[in-house]
Amino acid sequence: MGPGELLDVLLAGGRRAERATHVRHVPARAGVRSEWPAWADADLVRGYRALGVDRPWAHQVEAAESVHGGRHTVLATSTGSGKSLAFWLPALSAVRSGAADAVLDPGRIESARRRPTVLYLSPTKALAADQLAGLHRLLHAAGTSDVRVATCDGDTGRDERRWVREHADVVLTNPDFLHFALLPQHRTWSRVLSSLAYVVVDECHAFRGVFGAHVGLVLRRLRRLAAAYGASPVVVMASATTADPAASAGRLLGVDPAEVHAVTADASPAGRKTVVLWQPPELPGTDGPWASLLPADDPWATVLTVPAADTAEGRDAPDGAGADGATTGGDAARAVPAEGTGPLGTGEQLVAVPQDRPRRTATAEVAELLADLVIAGARTLAFTRSRRGAESVATTTRAHLAEVDPTLPSLVSSYRGGYLPEERRALEQAIRSGHLRALATTNALELGVDISGLDAVLIAGWPGTRVSLWQQAGRAGRAGADGLVVLVAREDPLDTFLVHHPEAALDAPVEATVFDPQNPYVLAPHLCAAAAEQPLRADELDLFGPRAAELLAELTERGILRRRPSGWYWTHAEPASRMTDLRGSGGQPVRVVETATGRLLGTVDAASADATVHPGAVYVHLGATFVVDELHLEDGVALATRRDVDFGTWARWVTSTEVVEVEREVTWGPLTWSFGQVDVTTQVLGYQRKRLPDLRVLSTHELDLPARTLRTAAVWWTAPPEVLAEAGVTLEVAPGALHAAEHASIGLLPLLATCDRWDLGGLSTVVHADTGVATVFVHDGHPGGAGFAERGFELGPTWLRATRDAIAACPCGTGCPACVQSPKCGNANEPLDKAGALRLLTTVLAHAPRETVARADPGAGPARAETPDLAPGPPGAPRSGTA
Incomplete structure (x- = not known):
């Protein structure tokens, strides 16, 4: 069933037609193939062909050639465009070639060479686990067992970690492990560092804000230690489509953007996508539970008087069609008055926007739409903005399906952070294999976990950025198939604006990744960590940027570092890496434990534990409801009892x-x-x-x-x-x-x-x-x-x-x-x-x-006259404040 037929299912024979405020048809794109590079390992090529990749896409070959040629590379293409092949082909080919060279003449000492090593970094453990499974499939298909691949992170046991240090050719990990374990203990990782040929940074657009600044400095420390061991690794980065990827990659790596080759022309095929902006209906009547909270007159509403139209100065009314010939439906299809260019007091034309009556929630609407898609046989992801939303959509969808067919509810589940790793892997495999038709998920599935063959994606509420929107939308119709994407507005002015102004959501360029490794509050603790790993020399300061010398002087004056003729030294007993937390998580997560059995149900971020697992809170796990009995903040444990309840809790x-x-x-x-x-x-x-x-x-x-x-x-x-x-x-x-x-x-x-x-x-x-x-x-x-x-x-x-x-x-x-x-x-x-x-x-x-x-600020660069893009930022960990 194609996206057109699925859209007909959602429109319910016209009964929901007014809810679709805009329909955009993104045309299909043909793929462009290239030949396998001559240097590519023949067994790996055979393995890829056995997995269905007869010939690679042109952008994969361009990126792989750049990496093989020794140039730092960033590949910024769409979801499902095959970025993994672009970095694994040159990296694994180098490992296999090095392994063969090392045994050409084992009897002669001068022929002995170290096998090249590869370090893979991802923002999440789930993505590293997914890449590990993909590598195992590739090596099995290639019929080779001479490449040793392993994950190593905070969950890895001591014996397994020792094996990785001594034997692994490819190590899959994350920046946190580098910061807290690998770099401070670099002497025990000398084999990996001295042979480091490639560093892969996957989903690098996720490294933004303060987290991005931290990761950029971790990468500088990694490059510094690798150089000390005689290695000069090539760094390859994979990213979603972002603005100016070369500049972002150069800033993350600490090199001039001219040294980074950016591959942005996506040559993979893309099926026709139907993108629908959707507004839930107004609730009937005014006797809902919130009606008593709404005053008859809103004292905060600003009444705007619409002046008489001035044809000489007013803007033309939009014609209701996008630049690519998009069609519109619902309100967008009706005549729209010209909108002014400023609020009352500017002397410009204005349009007063009436206050909406209460509308159905986005999660309730998505649950109903998801149930219809499951009944129609479609494989679907429903993205929500919160863990509670994911559980609510899954539970409500199953309830709808149970009224139709008692066998259907088992085809729907939820997926979110806080689940145990084995639960997440099982859910990922179930949606891949078709044992599940639908997952209600947080943005945990937005990143590159390989889930293909989906017919539709529902998005409950604006995800925060256009980068995230297109990442989530890219899950529908992967591998060249057609797909349906529906963005359902929450009852929020932001979402309401976007579903009635499709150009703001669908036509504006994607955002750039924003972070600043020169932030002194971030840079200072990393300079300390670098000095603890190996004394900092004056000729190494350029790697850390122009503020490094000034900060080192201040750190020395405060007694945090000691200056010697040979450099700056860390002389304290405690590890310098403990001075900072890359993600600013604010403490260890709280474990949710079933009181009767002692079974670990999941985890909750420490910062949100008070509001989500307080005594009396309803905790939902894979559709089952638990009521929290006790919260022990000092021990990081919440005890909960399994109970079927017909209510939820709101802090x-x-x-x-x-x-x-x-x-x-x-x-x-x-x-x-x-x-x-x-x-x-x-x-x-x-x-x-x-x-x-x-x-x-x-x-x-x-x-x-x-x-x-x-x-x-x-x-x-x-x-x-x-x-x-x-x-x-x-x-x-x-x-x-x-x-x-x-x-x-x-x-x-x-x-x-x-x-x-x-x-x-x-x-x-x-x-x-x-x-x-x-x-x-x-x-x-x-x-x-x-x-x-x-x-x-x-x-x-x-x-x-x-x-x-x-x-x-x-x-x-x-x-x-x-x-x-x-x-x-x-x-x-x-x-x-x-x-x-x-x-x-x-x-x-x-x-x-x-x-x-x-007066121009000396550090701000030339004055800028243009108005910056104020599009909403992406969702992330909750911060203090409301704005």
Whole structure:
């Protein structure tokens, strides 16, 4: 059944036609083959052919030739385009060639050579396990057993780890293992490092923000130690389609982008994709469980008057068709009035967007659509934004299917982080083999785990970036087959905007990977780790960038490192690698254990344990419900009992920001612009039990859990009453105006601080306890700070001016993801007042120091006039703050 027929299934004979706001047909693409390279190992070629690869695609050969020729290479092509062949063909060919050379004449000592080794790095253990299985299939098909392949990570036992160090040709691991184990203990890994020929960095677009900066420095430390052992490995990186992959790869590796060959022309075939933007229906009536929470008049709504159309200055109305001839349906097919280019007060045409009535949840809608696809025989992945969402979609889908055929529910399961490794491997194999027709999953299956032959992908809520959108969409119709992709909007202004503005989601270019290895808060602990591994010499500092010398001097002055004529030394007893955590996870995960049996059900991140596995919480595991009896935070254990319940639990918490120390402060007339240390405190206060599926509140319970406090760096500005009055921001408008200004400034800071918006948090309030007036905070989302807020303080007027200009230039009428909405707002993007934020920022900038505005920042490069892309950032680990 093709995507057209599957779409007909979802439209239900026209009964759901109004829910499809846009339908885009992405045409098929023919594949372009190339011949196998002459240097490719004949047995490996035979193995690939036995697996169905008669001839490789042109982009695979281009990348493989570049790698074989000794040049660092990044391959940035679509999901399912066969990137693995491009790096395994030259790497395994080199290993086999080296193995053969080593035994050409075993009787002569001068003929002895070391076998080349390969190090493979991935962001997840699941991806490494998937690659290991693929390598075993290839080597078995090739009929060769002389290549020794193994995974080695934190779960690997001591004896197995010793075997890997002494014998493995290909080691599959992750950056965390490099940082904590391999590099600090490099002498025991001398065989691998001295023979290191290739380093493979898979899914390198996942290394972004602070995590990306950490990984970039780990790679520099790896290259440094390899050089000390006489090796100069070629690095090959595989990435999703991103903007400027050569620049990102060069920054990650620590080399000039000119030294990286980028392969971006995808020569693999692609079937015709049908992409549908979908909005769930409004709920009938107003007697739902949330109706009592909705006031008759929304005090925060900004009423925008639509001026008379000015044909001389107004924009043309869109014609309802995309650049590639896309067709539209639903609201998009009707006449759309021209939308203006700014909010009220700019003198430009505006369109007031009415408030929507409550709509069905995206998870409920996806569960119904998934059930229909399963009944139709389609193999489908349903992506959700949370673990709870994945379990909810799977459970509800099975309930729908049970009403049709009692044999169908067993064809659906959930997949998420926190499952045991063996459970995840079994689910992956089941969806590959067809024993399962559908998986409801988090973005854990977004990365390169090989799952092919899928007919459709459902996406419950905007995944955060266009990179993630196309990665998830790429799971449908892999290997040249046709596929159906449906993005279902959540009841959120961000999602609502996107499904009615398809050009914002489908036509805009993908984002670049953003990170900064020169961030001193990240670089300093890695310099210490490098000195502990091997004393740092002055001639090695270029590898770590221009800030290394300055930071080493500071570290020496503080007694953290010691300077000797031969270099910088680490002289402390504790390992230097313990100074930093690559992922900033904030503690060991909490284990969820079944009380009666002692069986380990799964794990939960320490930061989210209070809200998800508190006493009384409902924990869902593979469709089975458990109720948590006890949470022992000090031991990292939650005890749960198996119970069938018809309700779920939702935690309630409060977040506050307290100024600890004002380190720097500037007066802007009646305003203050400040930088310092803050405590961001979050505490779970209780939870509600809500009946499923109507979410009616059954009971409310209090909890006695400790507050969690993040001490970090923040920048903040104040707006006393006279400034609000000058801006025409009344008390009713102030919360929305401040909130919108906070969101937009967080979206703009990555332009100046080379961070990621998911590395930041924020708070806005009409009256803050420490300042006594209206205040907007933007803080780093990492303990101790990461330098981003400080950068914002230094570039205050430039930053706020860019924020103000981005809001004014955005063509929406009342606010959208490109200006004031945030993909990670804890308040569901309410209240927001775009017009009020514009007036407020304009007034604030009027008081900014003139000389500061005019002077270019020496570290920021030339001034940039263009408005940056403020598309929402990707989902990741929850950070402090709401913006």
